Amino acid sequence: MLLNVSYNNKEITRKIDAEVGKPFPLKDRIKMGGIGSPKLEIKEASVEIRNLLILDNNANVCNIEIRPKGIILGFRSLLESYALVIPFYKLTIYKGDMAIYSVYRDHYFVKVLADTKAVQKFFKKLLDYKADTAPTSIEDL
Template sequence: MLLNVSYNNKEVTRKVDKAVGKPFTLKERWKMNGIGSPKLFITETSVEINNLLILDNNTNSCNIEMRPEGIIVRFRSLLETFALVIPYYKLTVYKGDFAIYSIYRDNHFIKVKSDTKAIQKYFRKMLDFKADNTPTSIGDL
């Protein structure tokens, strides 16, 4: 789900929290050595996201926030902040050639450069957390 999260709107916050869970507590963040990614440079996106990004001439970048039940990919266009909210059961990540990670949710995708060890380490942490916290069968729900 692609949302404008620029303003403090209770309805948008409720939708995000329902989809990916409430934010981690400070103690949990400390224990996990952080939940946010380094700055990620966008190389390619789906049409709907691209239509937002081409509105300004800034460098296209984003960051990822881990939540208990999914991730939030945030990026800016003009003076607005947008979020692609992805629950773990809909998240698909591919590592392509030339150090590119592709993040998919249904018909939305974002491809980012992974040219540093910090970015690769973050994606490993995120995918390990997803594997440990995604139900494997209906009985696990």
């Protein structure tokens, strides 16, 4: 779900927490070695996201935050902040040619450049965490 998170709205915060869980406590963040990605350069995006990004002339960048049950992909357009909230069961990540990672949720997608070791290390951490927390049987759902 694509949300405008520019303002402190309790209803939007409740929706995000229900979808991907509350933020990790500080102790867990330190244990994981951080939960946020470096700055990611957006190379391509779905129509809804592209329409937001072309509204200004700033660099198209985003970041990803890992949550207990999913991720939040955040970006800015004009003076507004947007979040693409993706639970793990809807998250699909592809590694394409020329160090491009594609992050999908339903009909939304963002393709980002992974030109540094830090970005590749983050995606490895994200995929490992997703695999570790995936349900092992139908009863776990």
